[in-house]
Amino acid sequence: MVHQYKLNGYDIVLDTCSGSVHVVDDVAYDLIALYKEQPEDEIISALMQKYTNRPDVTEEELRTCLSDVKSLEAAGKLYTPDTFESMAFDFKNRNTVVKALCLHVAHTCNLNCSYCFASQGKYHGDRSLMSFEVGKRALDFLIENSGSRVNLEVDFFGGEPLMNWDVVKKLVAYARTQEKPHNKKFRFTLTTNGMLIDDDVIAFANKEMHNVVLSLDGRKEIHDRLRVDCAGNGSYEKIVPKFKALVDSRGGQGYYMRGTFTHANPDFTKDVFHMADLVFDQLSMEPVVCDPADPAALTEDDLPIVLEQYEILAKEMLKREQEGRGFTFYHYMLDLTGGPCIYKRISGCGSGTEYMAVTPRGDLYPCHQFVGEEAYKLGDIWNGVVNTAVRDEFKTCNAYARPECADCWAKLYCSGGCAANAYHASGSIRGIYEYGCKLFRKRIECAIMMKVAQADLQ
Amino acid sequence: MNRIKTLETRDLKKSAQTGGCGECQTSGVANQPCENPSK
Numbered sequence: 199m200v201h202q203y204k205l206n207g208y209d210i211v212l213d214t215c216s217g218s219v220h221v222v223d224d225v226a227y228d229l230i231a232l233y234k235e236q237p238e239d240e241i242i243s244a245l246m247q248k249y250t251n252r253p254d255v256t257e258e259e260l261r262t263c264l265s266d267v268k269s270l271e272a273a274g275k276l277y278t279p280d281t282f283e284s285m286a287f288d289f290k291n292r293n294t295v296v297k298a299l300c301l302h303v304a305h306t307c308n309l310n311c312s313y314c315f316a317s318q319g320k321y322h323g324d325r326s327l328m329s330f331e332v333g334k335r336a337l338d339f340l341i342e343n344s345g346s347r348v349n350l351e352v353d354f355f356g357g358e359p360l361m362n363w364d365v366v367k368k369l370v371a372y373a374r375t376q377e378k379p380h381n382k383k384f385r386f387t388l389t390t391n392g393m394l395i396d397d398d399v400i401a402f403a404n405k406e407m408h409n410v411v412l413s414l415d416g417r418k419e420i421h422d423r424l425r426v427d428c429a430g431n432g433s434y435e436k437i438v439p440k441f442k443a444l445v446d447s448r449g450g451q452g453y454y455m456r457g458t459f460t461h462a463n464p465d466f467t468k469d470v471f472h473m474a475d476l477v478f479d480q481l482s483m484e485p486v487v488c489d490p491a492d493p494a495a496l497t498e499d500d501l502p503i504v505l506e507q508y509e510i511l512a513k514e515m516l517k518r519e520q521e522g523r524g525f526t527f528y529h530y531m532l533d534l535t536g537g538p539c540i541y542k543r544i545s546g547c548g549s550g551t552e553y554m555a556v557t558p559r560g561d562l563y564p565c566h567q568f569v570g571e572e573a574y575k576l577g578d579i580w581n582g583v584v585n586t587a588v589r590d591e592f593k594t595c596n597a598y599a600r601p602e603c604a605d606c607w608a609k610l611y612c613s614g615g616c617a618a619n620a621y622h623a624s625g626s627i628r629g630i631y632e633y634g635c636k637l638f639r640k641r642i643e644c645a646i647m648m649k650v651a652q653a654d655l656q
Numbered sequence: 657m658n659r660i661k662t663l664e665t666r667d668l669k670k671s672a673q674t675g676g677c678g679e680c681q682t683s684g685v686a687n688q689p690c691e692n693p694s695k
Contacts, residue, residue: 217668226659298682539675
């Protein structure tokens with residue numbers, strides 16, 4: 199499968215099943231588009247007619263270009279057939295290990311953000327904190343179910359995890375004592391709204407947290423519109439100095455700012471640039487996913503604005519990089535040469551199989567966005583996964599699980615998309631969140647264009 | 657003249673034989689660093 203698009207002055211051709219990326223001129227772009235549609239002589243004739251005023255477009259030149267296309271096809275870099283589907287069907291029989299847990303150490307929060315998927319941290323249940331005993335058992339469960347895998351990941355999540363900070367510190371200390379006996383290496387991450395960051399949090403996070411995810415929505419008026427405390431006060435002025443102190447103390451590494459944009463700011467690049475101008479240079483800004491009836495929900499009218507914003511963002515990032523003040527954007531950090539293998543690209547994030555969320559009382563769910571959905575409860579940390587039907591459903595929920603994805607050029611970049619988004623949009627994890635698909639495809643087009651531009655500049 | 661330039665990319669077909677070690681970080685998916693990129 200081949201996907202062609204033009205962006206920022208580049209003509210780009212993607213070969214989905216080999217992962218190849220080609221930058222071509224307009225003549226080759228047209229030739230590749232016709233290559234599988236018409237006989238060679240008709241292609242030559244059509245292009246000679248189209249480029250009649252171009253002295254560089256001769257029949258000899260076109261036949262040379264045609265020969266180059268044939269060579270790429272023979273080398274498995276263009277029109278590569280899709281032979282991966284049979285692999286995807288074997289996934290249910292794969293023996294998977296658990297390699298990451300999202301520990302919900304606090305089902306409570308000190309903010310009251312209206313768009314929160316976790317229902318202000320409570321996940322549609324009661325406020326609660328994870329005890330050390332439950333957390334310790336969760337870590338033991340992870341070690342026991344991780345097979346021979348060495349690298350294990352634990353994300354401290356909520357709600358607001360800093361509201362249970364002492365337990366977080368004790369759990370990290372316990373995990374460190376288990377590394378050598380079990381030949382494991384724990385990689386901890388922390389997702390926080392920043393309200394409770396102090397010197398102790400900074401020192402401990404810098405020592406133990408591989409990554410910290412800091413929630414900031416951008417401009418003050420945007421951030422404070424939805425990210426408010428229980429009295430309705432905005433949190434921007436309180437958290438930005440704390441985030442700056444934390445990031446500065448980490449040497450600007452091992453963090454990223456994570457914002458959410460809504461119907462109130464489809465012009466979200468202004469918020470991204472605002473964060474960059476605040477000295478933060480590792481950024482993400484995610485489209486809100488919520489009930490379409492929610493006033494914050496993105497609308498069809500927002501879609502063309504958002505798509506254009508992604509292009510504006512990519513071009514501005516290239517410009518700032520040239521000026522020596524570049525920043526990263528989560529979705530534009532493609533690694534073309536050292537990125538994921540085909541198994542990872544088919545299977546995606548591993549929710550429900552390799553990655554699970556643990557509630558404060560020890561229940562297991564496929565991921566943090568399914569917590570509170572009783573039908574998706576997998577089991578608990580004492581008895582393990584007992585709802586094998588749900589686990590198997592997630593095992594086979596991959597890039598080839600949906601007929602709608604069969605002709606999508608981006609399926610090996612998105613791996614079939616986010617199961618939680620699909621569930622919330624369609625009622626099934628095998629459903630389609632088409633709005634999200636449109637945004638994802640645009641982001642990948644922009645990310646690859648940036649790679650092309652960077653190669654061009656070199 | 658050369659009208660086509662091909663960027664260096666990981667060969668997905670080849671990775672079907674060499675990949676799948678499972679040591680990679682959980683995830684975004686497409687920008688995830690591979691723990692064994694030499695493969």
